[in-house]
Amino acid sequence: MTSPSTRPRPRRRGRWLDLLLIAVILLLVGIAMFPFLWIVQMSLKTQLEAFTMPPKLIFLPTFENYVSLLQDNSFLHTFANSTLASTITVVLSMVIGVPAAYVLSRSQTKADSSIALWVLTTRMAPPIAFAIPFFLIFQKIGLIDTIQGLVLVYLTFNLSLVMWMMRTFFDGLPLSLEEAAWIDGANIPQTFLRIALPLSVPGLATTAIFCFLLAWNDFFFALILTRSATMTAPVGIVNFMNYEGWAWGKITAGSVLIMLPVVAFSLLVRKYLIRGLTAGAIKG
Amino acid sequence: MPALLILFVVTIAPSLFLVATSLTPLDLSRPATWWDFRDPLVNYRSLLRDDLFASSVWVQVYLSVATVGFQLLAGLVIAVILNRRTRFLEAVRAIFVIPMVLPPVVVAIIWKVLFTPDVSVINWALGLVHLPQPSWLTDPHLALWTIIIADVWEWFPFTMLMILAALQMMPDEPLEAARIDGAGAWQTFFYVVLPLLRPVIVLAALFRLIESVKAFPLIFIMTSGGPGVTTQPTNYYAYLQGFSYNFIGYSSAISVIVLAFSFLLSWLIIRMAGTRMQLD
Numbered sequence: 357m358t359s360p361s362t363r364p365r366p367r368r369r370g371r372w373l374d375l376l377l378i379a380v381i382l383l384l385v386g387i388a389m390f391p392f393l394w395i396v397q398m399s400l401k402t403q404l405e406a407f408t409m410p411p412k413l414i415f416l417p418t419f420e421n422y423v424s425l426l427q428d429n430s431f432l433h434t435f436a437n438s439t440l441a442s443t444i445t446v447v448l449s450m451v452i453g454v455p456a457a458y459v460l461s462r463s464q465t466k467a468d469s470s471i472a473l474w475v476l477t478t479r480m481a482p483p484i485a486f487a488i489p490f491f492l493i494f495q496k497i498g499l500i501d502t503i504q505g506l507v508l509v510y511l512t513f514n515l516s517l518v519m520w521m522m523r524t525f526f527d528g529l530p531l532s533l534e535e536a537a538w539i540d541g542a543n544i545p546q547t548f549l550r551i552a553l554p555l556s557v558p559g560l561a562t563t564a565i566f567c568f569l570l571a572w573n574d575f576f577f578a579l580i581l582t583r584s585a586t587m588t589a590p591v592g593i594v595n596f597m598n599y600e601g602w603a604w605g606k607i608t609a610g611s612v613l614i615m616l617p618v619v620a621f622s623l624l625v626r627k628y629l630i631r632g633l634t635a636g637a638i639k640g
Numbered sequence: 641m642p643a644l645l646i647l648f649v650v651t652i653a654p655s656l657f658l659v660a661t662s663l664t665p666l667d668l669s670r671p672a673t674w675w676d677f678r679d680p681l682v683n684y685r686s687l688l689r690d691d692l693f694a695s696s697v698w699v700q701v702y703l704s705v706a707t708v709g710f711q712l713l714a715g716l717v718i719a720v721i722l723n724r725r726t727r728f729l730e731a732v733r734a735i736f737v738i739p740m741v742l743p744p745v746v747v748a749i750i751w752k753v754l755f756t757p758d759v760s761v762i763n764w765a766l767g768l769v770h771l772p773q774p775s776w777l778t779d780p781h782l783a784l785w786t787i788i789i790a791d792v793w794e795w796f797p798f799t800m801l802m803i804l805a806a807l808q809m810m811p812d813e814p815l816e817a818a819r820i821d822g823a824g825a826w827q828t829f830f831y832v833v834l835p836l837l838r839p840v841i842v843l844a845a846l847f848r849l850i851e852s853v854k855a856f857p858l859i860f861i862m863t864s865g866g867p868g869v870t871t872q873p874t875n876y877y878a879y880l881q882g883f884s885y886n887f888i889g890y891s892s893a894i895s896v897i898v899l900a901f902s903f904l905l906s907w908l909i910i911r912m913a914g915t916r917m918q919l920d
Contacts, residue, residue: 381732392742394754409764411761476906481655483875484879485654485655485896485902488661488888489658512651593749608749611745614743618741
């Protein structure tokens, strides 16, 4: 960058720039995180404190909102539905999608473009365009307001993603171990179960978490395809807004509970998360 | 081949079904309207005369262009700032991704809280400096902007991640050449880095444009399309027609139009990604 004789000066300037940069970054983090932190602190205040302006930044946190929420059977019910639908979706899409991804990876077929297209179309199509046919068919065959119906819809989105993410992961595994197993007389299912799967634990975990996020975060399909029996938490929380004004305490505490697994999981797999978030947009 | 079969079942079949229902006057409260193809274009003719549809298209365009524009700007600036390989910045990057993984419902509630006058800390802060404290969500000129702000916050991480990935794969040679030629930091950015980023910026913009119809939860919770129809984009209008008024046939016709636009933009993406792969 500079000739050796002038080096010391730019270096000092560089240090100032670094400090300035860190200050700017921290400011940006503050701005970006403020809305998120705001709702968290609100959920820990009493209804009265939440309305107090200027807002108290130092306060004794209370869990009364959470307690009243956990005593609310209808909310617990929606939370259980969300957990059930998301878990079944994850299990099924992994059980079907992972072996399929392995076969695709090892058979060297050029199915790349068709999976990419599938990921892209399920991701791109406006949800309402899927919701109408699913709604009409589900009405005919009695799948409205059932966990099975919800899982079926989520599978269409998750299977493609599982195949896409796991295929790139399997492609990255060294073939030599599997070849050694074949020479020792193992067949393909054995190689898959004993060699490839144990080596792919990080990829499996990331993909599973990603599937969970997609199903858990869904609002639109749950809104249209469920009624009271299988209503999920994101739809259920909206109900707190309709009754006698707004139950701010319950709404904020409910929001925190709904986002808790998502935030926890994302931070857990943050390294791999980025690959999943941009799936279909960036290769590999 | 089986992959193509699944592709057909889960994506093409529903689309065909949608097109079929769009050719019927299907009304859920009148079962006789199922598969009534006597006047297939009835919905599309109504669309042409429907002022609410026209206004919804305008809202959709306004919303999409504004959100994508600001997301690109925010994503670009933050990506350039974060484009260094240090542990600190990698941790920061993980934090910036949070808005994008939050459940959309929670994002909507967060911004509803921030924009509801009684509890709004924003209004309190505006009051401190003696600025007007608007009732954001019910003001016809501001309501759409509250949705835009919430959407930009939710999705800037996506453009940031894409641009960041491109920055990290950027070859060193052009940057060094610019440096040797005596270009300053700003000149290098505008004449070397930005042109190299152009493909990824266009790609990210197309992706976000298509996905901008997913602002549904924000609108549903923050404004319900109001005041009036000022925050009612096309997909929300389709939802109302189909699931509030039971006019599934008409709703399907609107969805077909939205779907056609999505396909057009997706096709552009595939073409662009194709040319990019050839360049690699």
